[in-house]
Amino acid sequence: xxxxxxxxxxxxxxxxxxxxxxxxxxxxxxxxxxxxxxxxxxxxxxxxxxxxxxxxxxxxxxxxxxxxxxxxxxxxxxxxxxxxxxxxxxxxxxxxxxxxxxxxxxxxxxxxxxxxxxxxxxxxxxxxxxxxxxxxxxxxxxxxxxxxxxxxxxxxxxxxxxxxxxxxxxxxxxxxxxxxxxxxxxxxxxxxxxxxxxx
Numbered sequence: 001x002x003x004x005x006x007x008x009x010x011x012x013x014x015x016x017x018x019x020x021x022x023x024x025x026x027x028x029x030x031x032x033x034x035x036x037x038x039x040x041x042x043x044x045x046x047x048x049x050x051x052x053x054x055x056x057x058x059x060x061x062x063x064x065x066x067x068x069x070x071x072x073x074x075x076x077x078x079x080x081x082x083x084x085x086x087x088x089x090x091x092x093x094x095x096x097x098x099x100x101x102x103x104x105x106x107x108x109x110x111x112x113x114x115x116x117x118x119x120x121x122x123x124x125x126x127x128x129x130x131x132x133x134x135x136x137x138x139x140x141x142x143x144x145x146x147x148x149x150x151x152x153x154x155x156x157x158x159x160x161x162x163x164x165x166x167x168x169x170x171x172x173x174x175x176x177x178x179x180x181x182x183x184x185x186x187x188x189x190x191x192x193x194x195x196x197x198x199x
Contacts (some may be wrong), residue, residue: 043185057113
């Protein structure tokens, strides 16, 4: 028996939906306008851990410091694999985790998205925004890191209009699976540096 195809209104691609939200954030936020959303691949991860141990989102840069394609470390040279999806080459992956991220309130989802986007280097070169020599990702204080985009986040939250993007963010994981027959998204293993031979 042939399986009936799922109609467009009964399916959702979480990666596409979140990419659309990210594009709206980038257009509205001066400190994030350097981001080319076409080179940031949104992936869906799984994290069923409860309590404080799980994470909601994670940015993965695909280059090293200052956008370098290689890292020299203890006599070896490392590179990250090139990520090509469709016909596009990506500089960043950003993961959002099911169900923890999707079970947040819509405003907390936006806060997580802002946080991960703010990690992207202002040069948009595949590296992260480096906040210190030792604690490079957040600097000496995550609270201070979050304060750097707080005004823009508060303004975006205040002006975020009702509509399909907000409707999507207001659904938790159970609601998504109840509402749609097919819930999909891009799944990809976290890329790891590999040793290479430059000889």
